[in-house]
Structures are given as C-alpha cells and as structure tokens.
Amino acid sequence: MKKTVFPLITILLSLIASLIIAEAALRIGSRSVPYFNILNAFHKGDKELGWVLNPSFTARFKREDFEAVISTDEIGFRKMQSTVRPADAAERVLFVGDSFLWGWGVSQGEVFSDVLQNELGEGFRVMNRGVTKYGTVQESILLKKRLALDKPALVGVMFFYNDFSDNVDGRMLRRPYCTVENGKVVLRNYPVQSPVLGGISRKIRSYSYVASFLAYYWDSTAAPFFKQIIKDGTRNLKFGKGSAAPARLGEIPPSLSTGSAEAQKTPPPAPEISGTQPPEASAEPVSPVIVDGKIPSVSADDIRIMEDRLAEMKAECESNGAAIFVVYAADAGELKSKLKSAYFSAMEEICARLGIDLVDPTDAMRAAQPETGPNGEPFYFPRDLHWTPLAHRISAEQVRDYILMHTSGGKAAAK
Numbered sequence: 001m002k003k004t005v006f007p008l009i010t011i012l013l014s015l016i017a018s019l020i021i022a023e024a025a026l027r028i029g030s031r032s033v034p035y036f037n038i039l040n041a042f043h044k045g046d047k048e049l050g051w052v053l054n055p056s057f058t059a060r061f062k063r064e065d066f067e068a069v070i071s072t073d074e075i076g077f078r079k080m081q082s083t084v085r086p087a088d089a090a091e092r093v094l095f096v097g098d099s100f101l102w103g104w105g106v107s108q109g110e111v112f113s114d115v116l117q118n119e120l121g122e123g124f125r126v127m128n129r130g131v132t133k134y135g136t137v138q139e140s141i142l143l144k145k146r147l148a149l150d151k152p153a154l155v156g157v158m159f160f161y162n163d164f165s166d167n168v169d170g171r172m173l174r175r176p177y178c179t180v181e182n183g184k185v186v187l188r189n190y191p192v193q194s195p196v197l198g199g200i201s202r203k204i205r206s207y208s209y210v211a212s213f214l215a216y217y218w219d220s221t222a223a224p225f226f227k228q229i230i231k232d233g234t235r236n237l238k239f240g241k242g243s244a245a246p247a248r249l250g251e252i253p254p255s256l257s258t259g260s261a262e263a264q265k266t267p268p269p270a271p272e273i274s275g276t277q278p279p280e281a282s283a284e285p286v287s288p289v290i291v292d293g294k295i296p297s298v299s300a301d302d303i304r305i306m307e308d309r310l311a312e313m314k315a316e317c318e319s320n321g322a323a324i325f326v327v328y329a330a331d332a333g334e335l336k337s338k339l340k341s342a343y344f345s346a347m348e349e350i351c352a353r354l355g356i357d358l359v360d361p362t363d364a365m366r367a368a369q370p371e372t373g374p375n376g377e378p379f380y381f382p383r384d385l386h387w388t389p390l391a392h393r394i395s396a397e398q399v400r401d402y403i404l405m406h407t408s409g410g411k412a413a414a415k
Helices: 002-029 112-120 136-150 199-207 209-235 300-319 332-336 342-354 362-368 389-406 408-414
Strands: 043-046 050-053 058-062 067-071 091-096 124-128 154-159 177-181 184-188 323-328 357-359
Touching: 091 112, 091 136, 112 124, 112 389, 136 154, 136 300, 154 300, 154 389, 177 300, 184 300, 300 323, 300 342, 323 342, 323 389, 332 362, 342 357, 357 389, 362 389
Parallel strands: 091 124, 091 154, 154 323, 323 357
Antiparallel strands: 043 050, 058 067, 177 184
C-alpha cells in the first residue's frame, strides 16, 4: 500500500508545483489574459437582463482576425479612452446597442464611441452602454434603467439585423424576449429565470491565468478541431431513398432565421411564433444580397415587436427630456449591394411611423471605397463580420454630423 501511495503523492505534489510555477510565469510574462469566448470572461448574470458586463475588468479578446485589449469601467460598460475630456457641463449623448457598439475585436481608443467623443469635442459627453449579444428587448430594459442616472439629451440605438431574431429568442430562458399574442406584444421571461451565472469554472478562469489560457486554447483550437471531425463524419452518413440529409453542424436551412454575426458559427434559430406572416411588400426595391448565408426576410411579428420596443424607448426618452434616433449597422453583404435589404426597409418603415430619425453610415463606407477602405483596410473582419476600426471611424463621423445638427450644443457651435 505504501509503495502505491508514495508515488501518487509525489506525482500530485509535482503537478501542484508545476501549476504554481506555470501560474507565476504567465502572470509575469503576460500583459493580460486572452479569451476566445467572451461570455466566459466579460459577462456575469443579471436577473433583469440575463447578463451584464463585469465592472473594472481588462482582458485580451483574441481570435483569428484580431487581438484586442478591452476594458470596462467601474459601472460595467466599455471604458472610454478618448483624447478629448468632456467638460463638466457637456451635453450628454447615450448609446445602447450590441457588439457593434461595444466594439467587438476593437481595442480601447478605436471604438465608435471613443472616436465620436474626439470628433464632438469637450462640449459633449458620449456614453457607451453597448453590451454584446443584446437585442432591442434587452436594450429597452437597460435604457429605462440608465436614463435617470445618465441624464442624456440625445439617445442613439444601434441596430444590427439580428436584433429582429434576438428579440424573440430567449436563449433557453437566459434573457427576456417578446412574443405576439392576440395582436399584442408581450414581454416574456422577465425577471429572467436562468440568467448567465458565474459557475465554478468561470470563477476559476477569472482568478487563474493557467485556467484562462487552457480555456482559450480549448475554445480556439481543440473545440473547433473536434467539431470539424463530427462535421466530416456526418458527410459520410447515407440516408434512405427519398429522405433528406440534415443540415450540417454550424449551418442552417435557408427557410429558417439566421443567427448573430457575434457567434461566428450560426446559432440555433429563434423559436417559431404562431400566427407569423410575411411583411407587406415594400415600395422600395429590396436587395437580394445574401446576409449570413440567406436572402433577408422579416416577419410581421418581428416588425411588430421591434416597433413596440422602439416606441417604448421613445416614450421613455421623451419623459426624461431626451430625443432618440437609430444608427443602422449594415451587414458586410449589404455594403456590397446598392439596393436596400429587407432589414433596412423594415427599419426605415418602423422609424418613419414612429417619427424616429434613422442614420445610415453605409453610403459613406461605399463612398470611401467598396468593400475596403482607402488604404485597403476592410470594413469588416473576414470571419467575425464585425466592424474594423476603420468602419467605427467612418460611422462615428456620420453620427457626429447628425448630433451637431440635432443638439443645442451643436447648433450653438454652428452659429
């Protein structure tokens, strides 16, 4: 017995010593911990919203397309890093949105809100309240909480096409969502039944560099490798006569809704809602451009829910003395087309009915140079399909012009 126990104790102590040495070496030699899956690092659970950002947190977000150092501030939003410091009496402009506003893959100082702060100057204070993977339903709840605290004069809602599907997808009851019942929009899963929780593994990764690095290499290398093996295996399966082969892992049948560009792989489609009908035909031409592998389409219920949420946001803004507008973030496929997509046409009609201005930087990107910037820099990361720093800059310039025309500070400066 002793002959067996002693070697085991020796192996265990050697393993512990190796882990301690590796932990010390990584802490000394690494600037910050890399993460491939942002939900494992930047977020924590929240009963109202499903998840929020961890406050006072800095880490590297590293994928094939980029390596960005990202920081959050003490209240749990993307930390501002502009060259211009707002004056104490600066006019406040608040933005809500998803990963495009948060700055997916873009380092501190290059995010839309940082560039916009520099463009507007010290007479304005730009507040970035973007959270990755949010839909408009979550944004409307967040905005209601932040209006009295942030006291903005102007509110911008950044829209990306997957907001339509995010609004009806509860992500296994991990966030609030909406349904349409008897013609009325109903908020569901609020408070959230199963918010994103910390968990033991998440806590270990937050304290241990070794665990974080192992998680990074699993998410970035090992997991995709095994998924590819499974995917290749399904190609060799044979089906009986007349039976259709299932969609491959990571793909989605063209008849179903697509998922978020934030997920890199196509996530499960939004739950089907009874009574959903296609929207009425638009008078404007709709682009046949392929967005995330399918021709864009928006259901009548998707439109109804989006309009309901934006109407509520507008009412909340007006009751707090603020005006509201929408910023349209086009998909990479939309940028290549000169026609309007179904997503843009739907948002254009919704905003027109509600009396909300829609700011679209897409034409400015096309004018710079189709598909790439003046120096050959792409507007979107090749795999993650989010804005590069160049797209953040051009979008900020377009929004700057709108803000200067629609705020008292901007009008005063123009005189």
